[in-house]
Amino acid sequence: MNTFPAPVLQALSESFPSPLFSVDPSLITLLQQNTSEFAPRNVIGVFAPPDVEGVAEVIRAAGKYNFSVYPYSTGKNWGLGSKLPVADDCALLELNRLNIIREVHEDMHFAIIEPGVTQRQLSDFLKEHHPLLMLNVTGSSPDSSIIGNILERGSGFYKHRIEDLRGLEVVKADGEILRTGFWHYDRGERPVHHYKYGIGPYIDGLFSQSNLGIVTAAVVNLIPMPESMELMWCSFHSEQLVPMIDRLSKLYKQNLLHNILHIGNTTRLKITGAEEAVWSIWGAISGTKNLVNFLKEEITLHLEDIAGKIEFLTDENVDQDNHFRTLYEMYRGVPSDMFLKAMYQSVGQTIQEDELNLDTGRYGMLCCLPMLPMAGKDINDAITLLHKVCDEFGIAPAMTINPISGEYAEAVINLYFDRSSKDATDNAHRCNAALHEQMFADGFRFYRIDVENMNTITRDNSVFWKTIKDIKKALDPQGIIAPGRYGLL
Amino acid sequence: MNTFPAPVLQALSESFPSPLFSVDPSLITLLQQNTSEFAPRNVIGVFAPPDVEGVAEVIRAAGKYNFSVYPYSTGKNWGLGSKLPVADDCALLELNRLNIIREVHEDMHFAIIEPGVTQRQLSDFLKEHHPLLMLNVTGSSPDSSIIGNILERGSGFYKHRIEDLRGLEVVKADGEILRTGFWHYDRGERPVHHYKYGIGPYIDGLFSQSNLGIVTAAVVNLIPMPESMELMWCSFHSEQLVPMIDRLSKLYKQNLLHNILHIGNTTRLKITGAEEAVWSIWGAISGTKNLVNFLKEEITLHLEDIAGKIEFLTDENVDQDNHFRTLYEMYRGVPSDMFLKAMYQSVGQTIQEDELNLDTGRYGMLCCLPMLPMAGKDINDAITLLHKVCDEFGIAPAMTINPISGEYAEAVINLYFDRSSKDATDNAHRCNAALHEQMFADGFRFYRIDVENMNTITRDNSVFWKTIKDIKKALDPQGIIAPGRYGLL
Numbered sequence: 020m021n022t023f024p025a026p027v028l029q030a031l032s033e034s035f036p037s038p039l040f041s042v043d044p045s046l047i048t049l050l051q052q053n054t055s056e057f058a059p060r061n062v063i064g065v066f067a068p069p070d071v072e073g074v075a076e077v078i079r080a081a082g083k084y085n086f087s088v089y090p091y092s093t094g095k096n097w098g099l100g101s102k103l104p105v106a107d108d109c110a111l112l113e114l115n116r117l118n119i120i121r122e123v124h125e126d127m128h129f130a131i132i133e134p135g136v137t138q139r140q141l142s143d144f145l146k147e148h149h150p151l152l153m154l155n156v157t158g159s160s161p162d163s164s165i166i167g168n169i170l171e172r173g174s175g176f177y178k179h180r181i182e183d184l185r186g187l188e189v190v191k192a193d194g195e196i197l198r199t200g201f202w203h204y205d206r207g208e209r210p211v212h213h214y215k216y217g218i219g220p221y222i223d224g225l226f227s228q229s230n231l232g233i234v235t236a237a238v239v240n241l242i243p244m245p246e247s248m249e250l251m252w253c254s255f256h257s258e259q260l261v262p263m264i265d266r267l268s269k270l271y272k273q274n275l276l277h278n279i280l281h282i283g284n285t286t287r288l289k290i291t292g293a294e295e296a297v298w299s300i301w302g303a304i305s306g307t308k309n310l311v312n313f314l315k316e317e318i319t320l321h322l323e324d325i326a327g328k329i330e331f332l333t334d335e336n337v338d339q340d341n342h343f344r345t346l347y348e349m350y351r352g353v354p355s356d357m358f359l360k361a362m363y364q365s366v367g368q369t370i371q372e373d374e375l376n377l378d379t380g381r382y383g384m385l386c387c388l389p390m391l392p393m394a395g396k397d398i399n400d401a402i403t404l405l406h407k408v409c410d411e412f413g414i415a416p417a418m419t420i421n422p423i424s425g426e427y428a429e430a431v432i433n434l435y436f437d438r439s440s441k442d443a444t445d446n447a448h449r450c451n452a453a454l455h456e457q458m459f460a461d462g463f464r465f466y467r468i469d470v471e472n473m474n475t476i477t478r479d480n481s482v483f484w485k486t487i488k489d490i491k492k493a494l495d496p497q498g499i500i501a502p503g504r505y506g507l508l
Numbered sequence: 509m510n511t512f513p514a515p516v517l518q519a520l521s522e523s524f525p526s527p528l529f530s531v532d533p534s535l536i537t538l539l540q541q542n543t544s545e546f547a548p549r550n551v552i553g554v555f556a557p558p559d560v561e562g563v564a565e566v567i568r569a570a571g572k573y574n575f576s577v578y579p580y581s582t583g584k585n586w587g588l589g590s591k592l593p594v595a596d597d598c599a600l601l602e603l604n605r606l607n608i609i610r611e612v613h614e615d616m617h618f619a620i621i622e623p624g625v626t627q628r629q630l631s632d633f634l635k636e637h638h639p640l641l642m643l644n645v646t647g648s649s650p651d652s653s654i655i656g657n658i659l660e661r662g663s664g665f666y667k668h669r670i671e672d673l674r675g676l677e678v679v680k681a682d683g684e685i686l687r688t689g690f691w692h693y694d695r696g697e698r699p700v701h702h703y704k705y706g707i708g709p710y711i712d713g714l715f716s717q718s719n720l721g722i723v724t725a726a727v728v729n730l731i732p733m734p735e736s737m738e739l740m741w742c743s744f745h746s747e748q749l750v751p752m753i754d755r756l757s758k759l760y761k762q763n764l765l766h767n768i769l770h771i772g773n774t775t776r777l778k779i780t781g782a783e784e785a786v787w788s789i790w791g792a793i794s795g796t797k798n799l800v801n802f803l804k805e806e807i808t809l810h811l812e813d814i815a816g817k818i819e820f821l822t823d824e825n826v827d828q829d830n831h832f833r834t835l836y837e838m839y840r841g842v843p844s845d846m847f848l849k850a851m852y853q854s855v856g857q858t859i860q861e862d863e864l865n866l867d868t869g870r871y872g873m874l875c876c877l878p879m880l881p882m883a884g885k886d887i888n889d890a891i892t893l894l895h896k897v898c899d900e901f902g903i904a905p906a907m908t909i910n911p912i913s914g915e916y917a918e919a920v921i922n923l924y925f926d927r928s929s930k931d932a933t934d935n936a937h938r939c940n941a942a943l944h945e946q947m948f949a950d951g952f953r954f955y956r957i958d959v960e961n962m963n964t965i966t967r968d969n970s971v972f973w974k975t976i977k978d979i980k981k982a983l984d985p986q987g988i989i990a991p992g993r994y995g996l997l
Contacts, residue, residue, distance in 0.1 A: 126883055127915055128761075172705060181705065195971045201953045203972035209951030210881040213916040216661060216670065218954055218965050219994040220718040220976055224710030231709060243761040243914070272617075272732040274795035277763050306763035313802045392699040394615055425732070426616055427702040462698030464690045465707055476707050482684045483692035486983070487709055493982030494975070505708040 020086060020108060022063055027084045031064070034080060039073070041065045050094070050111055053101035054377035054384050056444050057471050060103060064110040070117060071133075071190065071235045077112060078233065079194040081499045088112040089501050090233045092134035092164030096171065097377045098386035098433065100470035105503035115164070117235060123149050127210050128241045129185055134166040134234060138354035141165060145241070145352065152241040153352025155183055158281075160375065161354035166237050170227045171467055176349055177242055177278045177303065179423050185215040187223050188236035192495035197232065199223050212238045228467070229487075230501035231494050242352070245305035249315065249333050250347045251280075253326040257296045260402070261395030263325050264420075264428075268393040271425035275317055278303050282420040282428075303350040304331065365417050366435045383438040385451040389458050390466040391420065391428045398428065401463055405432060408457055412450035429466060470504075477507050509575060509597060511552055516573045520553070523569060528562070530554045539583070539600055542590035543866035543873050545933050546960050549592060551578075553599040559606060560622075560679065560724045566601060567722065568683040570988045577601040578990050579722045581623035581653030585660065586866045587875035587922065589959035594992035604653070606724060612638050616699050617730045618674055623655040623723060627843035630654060634730070634841065641730040642841025644672055649864065650843035655726050659716045660956060665838055666731055666767045666792065668912050674704040676712050677725035681984035686721065688712050701727045717956070718976075719990035720983050731841070734794035738804065738822050739836045740769075742815040743788045749891070750884030752787075752814050753909075753917075757882045760914035764806055767792050771909040771917075792839040793820065854906050855924045872927040874940040878947050879955040880909065880917045887917065890952055894921060897946055901939035918955060966996050 023031065023042065031040055042064045051059040063086065066077045081088050089104035090112040096102075102111060118135030123145070130141060139161035142154050155175035157168055169180045186200035197203075200217040215223065215238075226232050255263050270276045280302035304314050315331050322329060337347045345357045356375050363370035366382055374380040391398050398420060409416045414434050422428040432454070436447035448471075455465070455472050468476055477484045487506045491498075502508060512520065512531065520529055531553045540548040552575065555566045570577050578593035579601040585591075591600060607624030612634070619630060628650035631643050644664035646657055658669045675689035686692075689706040704712065704727075715721050744752050759765045769791035793803050804820050811818060826836045834846045845864050852859035855871055863869035880887050887909060898905045903923050911917040921943070925936035937960075944954070944961050957965055966973045976995045980987075991997060 127881065181710075191971070191975070195974075197971045197975050199972065203970040204953060204968050207951035209886060209953075210883065211953070213881040214879045214953075214955065216713070216716075216955065218717065218957065219973070220720060220979075221670075221713030221716055222975070222979075224705070224713050227705075227710055228707065229709040246762055273735055274766050274799055307806065309806055310763060310802075313799075317796065317798055390703045392616060392702040394699070397698060462696035464693060464698075464700070464703075466703065466705065468707065479693050481692040482680070482686045483688065484708070485684075486680070486686050486711070489982045490709075490711075490979055493978045 020063065021061060023084075023086070027086075031080060031084070034076070035066065038067055039069070040067075047111075050102050052378045053103050054097050054380065054382075054438075055100065055469065055471075056383050056438055056448070057100060057103055057469070060105075060109070061107040062104065062111055063108055065113065066110055067113040067116055071188070071196065074112070074114070074117070074190045074233055074235055075194040075196065078190055078192060078499060081110070082192070082194070082497055085497060086110060087499055087502050089504075090114055092167035093137060093162060095160050095163040096167065097159070098384045098469065099171075099467060101378050103470050105470045105473055105501065106508065109502070112233070114233075114235070120144055121236065123152065123241070124210070124212070125149055125151065127213050128152050128243050129212050130239050130241055131212075131236055132165060132239055133236050134164055136165055137162045138165060142353055149241075151244050153244050154354070155180060155240070155242055156349050156352060156354045158349070158358040160356055160359060165239060166234060169237065169239065170234060172227055173467070174279060174421055174423060174429050176281075177305075179279070179429075181224075181227055183240040184223055184227075184237060185212045185240055186217075186238035187226055187234055189226055189232035190235050191232050192497065192499045196235075200238070202238070225490070228505045230504040230506060231491060233500060244351075245307075245311075247308040247311040248303050248305040248350055249311055249331040250301065250337065250343070250350055251304050251315075251318070251329060251331055252299065252301050252343070253322065253329040254297050254299045255326045257298060259325045260298065261399050263298075263322075264393065264395040264398050264422075266321060266325065267422055268425045270318065270321060271393075271422070275314060275321070276302075276422075278305060280422045282422070284416075284418045300326070301346065305350075362417070362433065362435060366437075381438060383436045383444060383447065385434040385436075385447055386467075386469060387432040387434070387451055387454045387458065388465050388467045389430050389432075389463040391430050391463065393422055393424065393426050393428050400461070401430065401458070404457060404461055405454065408454050409434070409450060411453070412446055414447060414450050473503065473505065474508075476505075509552065510550060512573075512575070516575075520569060520573070523565070524555065527556055528558070529556070536600075539591050541867045542592050543586050543869065543871075543927075544589065544958065544960075545872050545927055545937070546589055546592055546958070549594075549598070550596040551593065551600055552597055554602065555599055556602040556605055560677070560685065563601070563603070563606070563679045563722055563724055564683040564685065567679055567681060567988060570599070571681070571683070571986055574986060575599060576988055576991050578993075579603055581656035582626060582651060584649050584652040585656065586648070587873045587958065588660075588956060590867050592959050594959045594962055594990065595997065598991070601722070603722075603724070609633055610725065612641065612730070613699070613701065614638055614640065616702050617641050617732050618701050619728050619730055620701075620725055621654060621728055622725050623653055625654055626651045627654060631841055631843055638730075640733050642733050643843070644669060644729070644731055645838050645841060645843045647838070647847040649845055649848060654728060655723060658726065658728065659723060661716055662956075663768060663910055663912060663918050665770075666794075668768070668918075670713075670716055672729040673712055673716075673726060674701045674729055675706075675727035676715055676723055678715055678721035679724050680721050681986065681988045685724075689727070691727070714979070717994045719993040719995060720980060722989060733840075734800075736797040736800040737792050737794040737839055738800055738820040739790065739826065739832070739839055740793050740804075740807070740818060740820055741788065741790050741832070742811065742818040743786050744815045746785045746787060748814045749787065750888050752811075753882065753884040753887050753911075755810060755814065756911055757914045759807065759810060760882075760911070764803060764810070765791075767794060769911045771911070773905075773907045789815070790835065794839075851906070851922065851924060855926075870927060872925045872933060872936065874923040874925075874936055875956075875958060876921040876923070876940060876943045876947065877954050877956045878919050878921075878952040880919050880952065882911055882913065882915050882917050889950070890919065890947070893946060893950055894943065897943050898923070898939060901935055901942070903936060903939050962992065962994065963997075965994075
């Protein structure tokens, strides 16, 4: 349907009085705005249920009247589509009113949260009530959803965020509520959420990067505040990239590195005044005081011939520089919009506070996100290819390489453009399409993808995607939830 | 069907000439022998395909003639059912002839192996061809299947084995071959198996503890040989259990422990001559030489007031004791049957080499496997309950508690009995049933279960199990694969 037939619209308006439901064209137009300037889809309405039962009611109505919904948490999937559905003719399903922190367990260090719970909200809550626990923050907006980012398999400053997941509550397409792990058993006095696999098939992964259900709560791992934490910072020349990557891989494998590192190029780091052809590395060294002191010496020993001076910033010596202080606090679980501001600075602008919603700001962003093997040669090849493609389009890409383990590093490549120029916008889109095309052809594989390029991931037409389609048919035979999202249409 | 109808039997015998297929009653009787003395099921035949295509042919025949198969790798699921199907009237499907090590990748440290590949086989292969890599061994038989243990979510000496998994090849019930992760894309020069999640829904977990497909190959993580490794060994009195568990949990959370520990009770450790009411801890401290030296001091500092002297055994000082040498080598990736022998010793017997197949030996074994929260109080409660139940039946349980992280510890509880005595056998079975019943009632949850108690896990009749059933219907509408295994019948 392009729009709700009149009798359906009337029935829905009765069942879901304002603000639970709207077909206001100006609201819909607003919600379609996205920083990437992806073309708007036809959207037939907007639901904003207040709780889990409300979500189930929307789903049952969708089944009854045969329409599709496109759920999002806070809608800040910036650079990958924001709130924009993959397919036309869906109703939006906002989950940001489900924003309860249901529980925080101190000893087992987890929180049970709903999709509308933001980084800032949980961080503030922990600071006040559980100062011994902290959030594995991401560099995105403090107002972004934690569940949204976990399910899209984003990465945090300490760990890959999907590995923070210990259990899910899911509203299925038939309106029933599924709980995973040991969570479906009656809960007594004993901890339930210490072990994510439960018994029987482990299915949490089914609901990440998928359209197989609507997650209404998740059990999320929190990090016990380390006894000691120091922020490591060093730089190296791009000619040293290959040995540096191989060296870091080895440090992970020998238990000297435990947390995610970030390695940023010059465009990413205009904010710090980094020179051309210089890469900077930052990350947390954490554990007991003795361990941190030991690791500082040991890491220095292994990297100093490549990296030169390695700085270790502590709560005491980090104060003088605002950026480093903010970064330091992010490793203590306090989210920040520093990296959003850095985006603007990288294109020579200063962001205004009211532009922190990228969807309405002046500068646009596109993302290309390959998961790189943690091998110097492959990462160097990826960077060479990146520059070859971007040079053709006259774009200076911002790039961060985030080693997550000794085996793989997440690459975050951002292309920025002036949204007020149609030429600049089109040029950036062509550049991003070429990047995806050529990266894929050279054997690099993506770990996340935007709504515009999403159909390209299924082009191998393999048994894998057919299997996902079979599971989709079993769990959502009417195709109610997010058609086309991470799967065959 | 209780047996194959004559025309079906003839067709199968033509399609699968000996040794690919058999209905020999003496073979079937032999394969039903199991160390736990679970009652035999009706088994209608035995397939033993030589390769993946052979597995697909069996599956297609099962679809055509409408019978079920029960796959196993080497069939050493000892204590949980061995080769015994959950339900009656299946054909056995042996996968042990699929025993190719397809690939070992040195830098990305993984192996692609088939279900028949044993611990011993891969360990020997690595020793000869890739001495810088080692297997995350388990304490079970060197001749047990690596894939079988991973899919059943067993644990290794370093890591939880399910977390060794980087991708699967699965023969589906329709005979098609599914590959997960990035594996379904054409493979070029670039590494493919550095990142297990791929893009789109992550489905590897679906095929662990399940009957949703037949795994014919897996990409399995190997451990880069640590620069240094020492075997930690210490003991403590059972009165100190609560603070010891809490202390260990803290060490994991502060990055001072990286590998699984084992904590064994006296019955488990007759082999070492441990005294009553004493628990022993063992595990590997690994990394660079400097790190290992540092960790030894630091761990000693944190544990010595409870544990007394902590021994750290090296390649040089471990030689004098045969058991410790064997244990040491297990942490260098060399599997051993030491723990199988220890089982016999714990009941006052010496095992003969030809009794290392537990299914034909004199002593029987049953398992109760709760996943405990890594909290002193809960673990102490579980042990108290264990002794209360076992005392009623006059059985001395062997128990190991294996902390896997700061949050959870796998408990391995074994009940041994003399299979030649019907009374002893019945008594052990009743004890095991009571243990499962009372552990569950007290809020403890199992991470693995035997074929006899399997139906009890679905008794909550929740949306979780209904969802598994819906997925089963989608992927295996005829119910060809292992009916009743980890799911509703």
